Amino acid sequence: MDDKSEPRSRSTAQRIAVIGGGLSGLATAYYLKRFSPAATVTLYESSSRLGGVIDTERIETDQHGCFVIDHGADMFATEPPAAIELCRDLGVEDQLIVPDTTRAGAMIVHRGKLVPIPDGFVLMRATKLWQMVTTPLLSVPGKLRFLAERFVNSQLSMDDATDDISVAEFVRHRMGAEVLDRLVGPLVAGIYTADIEKLSMKATMAPMVAMVQKHGSLAQATLARRREDKDRTERNSAGARYEKFRGFPNGMKQLIDTLAVAIGEKSIQTETPIHALHWNADQTSHSQAGTWEIRSERGAESFDEVVLATPAAVSARLLRTVTGEAIQAASETAAEALSSIESASTAIVVLCVPKSQITRLPNQFGFVVPKIEQRKILAVSFASHKYPIRCPSDHTIIRVFVGGALQPELLEQSDDEIVEMVRGELAELIGMTGTETLARVVRWNNAMPQYHVGHLKRVETIRRAMDQIPNLHLVSNALGGVGIAPVISAGKALARKISGAS
Template sequence: MDDSRIATTKFSLAINQPYRVAIIGGGLSGLATAVQLHLANQSNESPLALVITVYEASDRVGGVIHTERIQSDDGSVSFLVDHGADMFATQPAAALDLCRKLGVEDQLIEPLPTRRGARICQHGKLIPIPDGFVLMRATKLMPMLTTDLLTWRGKLRWLAERFIPSSQPVGDTDENLDESVASFVQRRMGREVLDRIVAPLSAGIYTADVNQLSMRSTMGPIYAMEREHGSLAKATHVKRKRGEDSEERNSTGARYGRFRAFEGGMIELVRSLVSALPTDSIKVNSPVRSLDLVPGSNRSGNQVLLGFDSGTQETFDHAVIALPPKAAKRLLRTVSNQSSSTPANLIANTLGQIPSASTAIVVMGVRRADIAKDIETFGFVVPLSEGRRILAGSFASHKFAGRAPDDHVLVRVFVGGAMQSDLLDLDDQAIIELVREELSEIIGLSGDPVFAKVVRWNDAMPQYHVGHHRLVKKVRKALDELPSLDLTSNSLDGVGIAPVIRQAEVVASSVLESLQQRSNKVSPTQA
């Protein structure tokens, strides 16, 4: 066979052989990336021949998203229990948009219209968050002036915010600037607003230390308001005149109308993602132990060689690491021929600088008659200054229908986090008992729960410390030098379901673009 026929044969094999993509990790990041990649490729006029495989180390996919039905011992009542997130935000719109793509938007339910709102524990009492207060910005004046959460001294200090000069010139766009949430709030609004309102609300979301939590990475839009307008009060005035604050002004604390859940719990999102992938796309009980980058064969560009527990190895045209920072770091360390300056090693070192916090969720089904105090809201948060052993409590059955019988309440209480990690050394029964003691004082809980269980999530909450955005930039820059590799997780660009899905969409688009470029480069002379 002459050289031209050999080249043509190799070219035909190269263009007809499917591109293989490995997604390492079957949590939400990995599943969403796989689905977004699959759907984006299908929507192309000339879709690539693409085989996507998700490798999950455990026996199920979904990561921290899981739902179970728990019955009482006598089987008379049952509860729908989410182990992790029990809802998602519609802003950013990525999660809602994906539900539309999957054809499951009609399965979503909105929060119940009654009991909307949240409270803050102060001196053992649950006090409503001022109406119109969103995270750290008040969109109404009078609720802040009449709230029992602040003293008159604290209220006057909050009013002075409009006269506090910005730490940087208005309009400054220095990309290196950042400060902690504690520093920003205390500087602008005073210590009381920080300790009694903002800190517990922030801890309820990030389980973090506000003295280290990054304003830029967690409260970016609010951080930008100071730099654009000089104060939050001035920014709020501008937004009100533009009609941009109408929803915030009609909410109490959080914007509850902007959340959605599934009637059958958040596991339905995982099931929808799994159903959207071709059969046999997911491999559970398949931990990836090694990763290497090798020259491509009959392809343009490098390929990725994965090693598995069984001792087998497989080659892929592209791989996406969808693992928590520690696991991703370990895997990147297995790339051969590394020096301290190689991209894979730089990424591993950078990921090692992103700490994580652990938490435990105590889920209890209790009789409504066993609660003596008013709990007619969606939940409450607890300031660290209260000296209590819980971070927050959520009345899941107040938020969405079908979580508990009408005469019962499904309670989820959060323990641990960055500031009280020592509590997680206790065994499950001890944690349940301390939660019962706290709820006895806070909501007047008595009697035995119908059921109680502890769900532990170790190192599941990445901590976005001051300067986090610079770490993310370093990771992105190093990834640019590894065109066959991508990385996604909630440790980079946002915690929560919606930000994770938004990031998955970006990564999927990057993968598809890379593969299309490689496909376009294949020619008989290259083959």
């Protein structure tokens, strides 16, 4: 960065506590130290490690070699740019690796077989119409209904900025039930691990809403974008724009480790759960001056600012512990709204399998499974197709997603039972036989916030309540934006606000 782009920090030293050592907390703490070098920033994490749902396991075997297994995300998007900017700020941009785009693309299970997503189809828009006309995913009536989208009136309730509808209702109205069930539904559900009948259109697909409001239909919006040459990347994609993703050679934990080093060991306290928060108002001032006292088993410590970077349920619990004159009502309001945001659980089953044991190994990055297929898996990702260096050349790393909002009962099984269930599904879908070289079951309980219809109103309630609580801040993927880049962006923006940076 040049001098003009460097933020201006406050001249007075601050004591700032960041509670939560996941990516939200780490990004916030890093940028707080960057924007306010004179501040004392302390990050608290209740567990023994940092990173939250981001973790990587490196396994060395005598017989087969090394396997690098990501337990959560295995890459990040370069758009929005917050994640790539963070890597640039950390000085590790040159270490990033690009997925093997010769294998890019995704598929959908259709009547028990894997069918490619139509080339140029991204979430809800077809940038190549002929591909939609010829796809076997849709029947003739389904294709005709999709082509009629340009003649469908705008959803009336979406014209009012205060209203919201589900993704399912929006797609069903505009493109029909078949497009929803066979194409859009599994793609969107795969991103949010959600029930699309409940998923908020405005909270998750706002650009699509804006396109319909401006152009009258997604088809007309796509035509306009084509004339302006805005869909060049999308026209060469099938479900995702993989050339706009990056990863680390040693897995995503490399980002967490780099952040931890940049923040500094002395500024991080792991195995330190925070039990309560108390606001000590400055009785000599008519302003909202005062200090926060945070309490843990190590005792009580005072800070000028406190950031809650914990999951929604944990933040709600901490807000309910807040004591201090005139702010308890606002804390309870924020806690109640946070508690109303549901979360889904999922398990990622990672299998390292010899290629010789897979008779129909796809060349693409993975596939999603529509609900109507009535299978016991949500999606499959071939991690070593994206990054071949993650395992020996005679193996493939398969990541299978189980559970989610629609099948939580599957997670009640033991790890062995889940692995056996996944083996059966993969045997039918890709011809996997025998026993894998390595198997891991990674459980993420209540880790995926659900943006149900009306989510933006709940977020507005939370933000209004938090604005009434002096020097206490909230950063969380439960508010807006799943994914690595949105989480980093929110943390950076909050750090700017606290630091008074421009």
